[in-house]
Amino acid sequence: MLEIRNLHVKIADEDKVILNGLNLKVAKGEVAAIMGPNGSGKSTLSYVIAGKPDYEVTDGEVLLDGVNILEMAPDERAAAGLFLAFQYPMEIPGVATMTFLKAAMNAQRKQRGEAELTTPDFIKRVNKAADLLGIPKDMLRRPLNVGFSGGEKKRMEILQMTLLEPKMSIMDETDSGLDIDALKIVAEGVNARRDPEHAFLVITHYQRLLDYIKPDTVHVMSRGQIVKTGGAELALELEANGYRDYQSAA
Amino acid sequence: MSAKITPMRSAAESALIDRFPAVKASLPGLASAREDAFAAFVAAGLPTRRNEAWKYTDLRAAMREAAPLAARPNDAEITVALKGPSPLARQGVVTLSFVNGHYVATAGTLPAGVSITPLAQALTDGHPLLGRIGALKLANGDLAMSLNTAFMTDGAIIHVAEGVTVDGPIALRFVTSGATAVATAARVLMVAEAGSQVMLVESHEGQGALAHQPNTAVEIIAGDKAVVSHVRLGLNSAGAVALSTLTADLGSETSLTSVNVALTGAVTRHQAFVRFSGGDARAQINGATLLSGTQHADSTLVVEHAAEPGGESRELFRTIIDDEASGVFQGKIIVQPHAQKTDGRMASNAVLLSENAAMYNKPELEIFADDVACAHGATCGALDDELLFYLMSRGISKAEAEALMIESFVGAAIDFIDHEPIRDILHGLVQDWLQARAARLNAGAPTVS
Numbered sequence: 141m142l143e144i145r146n147l148h149v150k151i152a153d154e155d156k157v158i159l160n161g162l163n164l165k166v167a168k169g170e171v172a173a174i175m176g177p178n179g180s181g182k183s184t185l186s187y188v189i190a191g192k193p194d195y196e197v198t199d200g201e202v203l204l205d206g207v208n209i210l211e212m213a214p215d216e217r218a219a220a221g222l223f224l225a226f227q228y229p230m231e232i233p234g235v236a237t238m239t240f241l242k243a244a245m246n247a248q249r250k251q252r253g254e255a256e257l258t259t260p261d262f263i264k265r266v267n268k269a270a271d272l273l274g275i276p277k278d279m280l281r282r283p284l285n286v287g288f289s290g291g292e293k294k295r296m297e298i299l300q301m302t303l304l305e306p307k308m309s310i311m312d313e314t315d316s317g318l319d320i321d322a323l324k325i326v327a328e329g330v331n332a333r334r335d336p337e338h339a340f341l342v343i344t345h346y347q348r349l350l351d352y353i354k355p356d357t358v359h360v361m362s363r364g365q366i367v368k369t370g371g372a373e374l375a376l377e378l379e380a381n382g383y384r385d386y387q388s389a390a
Numbered sequence: 391m392s393a394k395i396t397p398m399r400s401a402a403e404s405a406l407i408d409r410f411p412a413v414k415a416s417l418p419g420l421a422s423a424r425e426d427a428f429a430a431f432v433a434a435g436l437p438t439r440r441n442e443a444w445k446y447t448d449l450r451a452a453m454r455e456a457a458p459l460a461a462r463p464n465d466a467e468i469t470v471a472l473k474g475p476s477p478l479a480r481q482g483v484v485t486l487s488f489v490n491g492h493y494v495a496t497a498g499t500l501p502a503g504v505s506i507t508p509l510a511q512a513l514t515d516g517h518p519l520l521g522r523i524g525a526l527k528l529a530n531g532d533l534a535m536s537l538n539t540a541f542m543t544d545g546a547i548i549h550v551a552e553g554v555t556v557d558g559p560i561a562l563r564f565v566t567s568g569a570t571a572v573a574t575a576a577r578v579l580m581v582a583e584a585g586s587q588v589m590l591v592e593s594h595e596g597q598g599a600l601a602h603q604p605n606t607a608v609e610i611i612a613g614d615k616a617v618v619s620h621v622r623l624g625l626n627s628a629g630a631v632a633l634s635t636l637t638a639d640l641g642s643e644t645s646l647t648s649v650n651v652a653l654t655g656a657v658t659r660h661q662a663f664v665r666f667s668g669g670d671a672r673a674q675i676n677g678a679t680l681l682s683g684t685q686h687a688d689s690t691l692v693v694e695h696a697a698e699p700g701g702e703s704r705e706l707f708r709t710i711i712d713d714e715a716s717g718v719f720q721g722k723i724i725v726q727p728h729a730q731k732t733d734g735r736m737a738s739n740a741v742l743l744s745e746n747a748a749m750y751n752k753p754e755l756e757i758f759a760d761d762v763a764c765a766h767g768a769t770c771g772a773l774d775d776e777l778l779f780y781l782m783s784r785g786i787s788k789a790e791a792e793a794l795m796i797e798s799f800v801g802a803a804i805d806f807i808d809h810e811p812i813r814d815i816l817h818g819l820v821q822d823w824l825q826a827r828a829a830r831l832n833a834g835a836p837t838v839s
């Protein structure tokens with residue numbers, strides 16, 4: 141599903157190199173986790189995959205189902221089935237959450253050549269997903285994420301993920317800020333869509349999330365590279381020993 | 391200072407000066423006010439960049455020639471002028487139409503407790519409120535007001551009786567029309583007596599590309615505890631050099647909300663002079679301006695807190711500037727020595743959509759009291775890249791993401807209007823503007839970002 145080959149990334153207009161020849165594969169149906177120390181480049185990797193303009197790819201490829209997406213605009217990547225749940229979701233003053241959700245859902249449908257959702261159909265889908273995530277209706281009427289608590293913003297990311305039905309979902313520290321109930325709901329959502337058509341890349345610092353979403357693969361990232369890959373047991377090992385074995389590996 | 395020198399007159403200045411004696415003879419009433427205003431204009435001439443109050447809008451350069459003062463239109467001309475759809479007029483419970491500065495028609499029913507007299511008639515007959523025209527000293531000496539006073543042809547005097555709540559908007563429709571460019575000078579005075587509640591909406595409309603020169607002034611005098619809301623919509627002809635002024639004199643515990651939405655016209659300037667004459671009044675003065683091509687739009691604001699408690703003023707001006715257009719915000723808050731407890735906050739935010747767009751912000755505070763809270767902030771920049779990326783990462787195209795952000799940006803200024811249908815109409819006009827922009831982007835070379 142997702143294949144990253146020898147990715148080198150630096151900050152645009154600066155010399156600062158963040159990703160340093162990173163290789164990663166996420167197969168169809170796979171749930172992969174990335175763990176790694178603060179500042180190792182996990183969010184940068186997720187931003188580069190999603191197409192954030194502040195970064196410059198100096199070498200390497202990012203393939204989604206075999207297609208190099210690095211030349212695509214962020215909206216085209218989304219239409220191709222990619223979704224990033226942000227570590228720090230943006231507040232968008234003045235844009236009502238419902239307006240935003242409708243624009244997003246219809247934009248993707250348009251890109252895929254599907255008809256726009258009717259208003260009743262749209263509202264039905266949103267209400268159903270919102271109920272499941274425990275998102276109250278009045279939150280949907282407020283401007284997107286403005287004044288939302290940390291956990292509410294994370295729930296809103298998952299609401300979007302649910303509604304947009306991506307095939308490749310990247311979740312950047314979605315668990316930070318979520319209460320235990322929400323964590324379970326999010327995990328259930330992911331587990332429910334664990335099938336050969338969907339894949340997940342879960343960035344996290346905590347083993348706890350991985351108790352609920354049992355990963356097929358765990359990658360350790362350090363200084364802009366994947367330095368170790370293993371199964372779910374690797375997360376337990378990291379929980380016990382920290383990253384000291386990997387800090388100097390890069 | 392320096393010796394008085396006779397300035398070189400521009401063609402427009404000479405024409406205005408030559409025109410006055412004949413105009414004065416034909417225009418009714420307020421002869422001495424006209425004389426004084428005309429003398430002020432003769433002394434100062436049309437303002438240039440050297441005039442601090444017009445620093446970023448060189449009216450002398452913009453008004454190369456003075457268009458002739460429009461004559462009263464005949465019936466056929468009126469029919470043509472009023473034919474087009476008027477976005478706001480149909481919202482009025484009562485709507486007054488002015489063609490080329492002349493009162494031509496009233497539609498709807500006059501609400502109880504409201505009286506309206508066309509200004510030309512009031513000037514001829516001697517209306518009891520005539521003495522209150524031009525009474526706000528704060529606007530004295532302003533060039534647009536001086537010219538309006540010297541040449542005012544018609545307009546209206548609106549009186550809202552004490553304690554009356556008017557059920558819907560009183561609408562003023564100012565249309566400039568004709569085969570050649572004309573100058574107009576309409577003047578409206580609204581006195582909202584103590585405890586009354588009223589909404590006044592004005593739309594300034596001009597078809598085609600002609601360089602009309604409308605100069606309209608609306609004066610509001612709000613009695614104690616009155617609640618006044620005001621909306622102005624600038625949809626001038628594409629070539630217009632248009633001036634408009636709002637003055638407001640606020641009594642104790644009054645509330646004023648004024649929102650100006652400026653869309654079309656080559657060179658436009660809307661000014662607001664607001665004086666807190668009574669204690670503890672509240673005013674929200676907003677502007678939403680969207681510019682493209684080579685348009686230039688100026689929003690100039692003077693708010694004077696002159697009573698104790700000084701009251702609360704909030705100013706929010708949002709400007710979107712595309713292509714080679716330029717925007718101006720000049721805002722001044724004056725707090726007089728005795729106006730303690732004044733709370734004034736002024737913000738001007740501009741978004742530049744193109745490298746050649748320009749914004750000039752000039753916020754000023756003149757504070758002579760010590761126990762006040764006043765602040766101003768001015769920002770100017772491109773649309774926030776991070777927000778654009780967030781929206782686009784959800785599949786929303788760049789153009790649509792920008793449109794969402796622009797609409798919400800100017801919407802923040804528009805949404806202070808309580809009247810929902812009018813708010814919706816203004817949002818609709820913003821969407822029209824965005825569609826025109828999308829069409830421009832599609833037609834032009836694809837922009838690379």
Ligand SMILES: Nc1ncnc2c1ncn2[C@@H]1O[C@H](COP(=O)(O)OP(=O)(O)OP(=O)(O)O)[C@@H](O)[C@H]1O
Pocket residue numbers: 151156158176177178179180181182183184185194227
């Ligand atoms: N736009 C930027 N300008 C300058 N430095 C940046 C920028 N973006 C990221 N960095 C730097 O790149 C490094 C990697 O940051 P990144 O956010 O990817 O780390 P992370 O692994 O997600 O960390 P955390 O676990 O704390 O979320 C950090 O040192 C960060 O300061």
Ligand SMILES: [Mg+2]
Pocket residue numbers: 182183184227312313
């Ligand atoms: Mg991070």
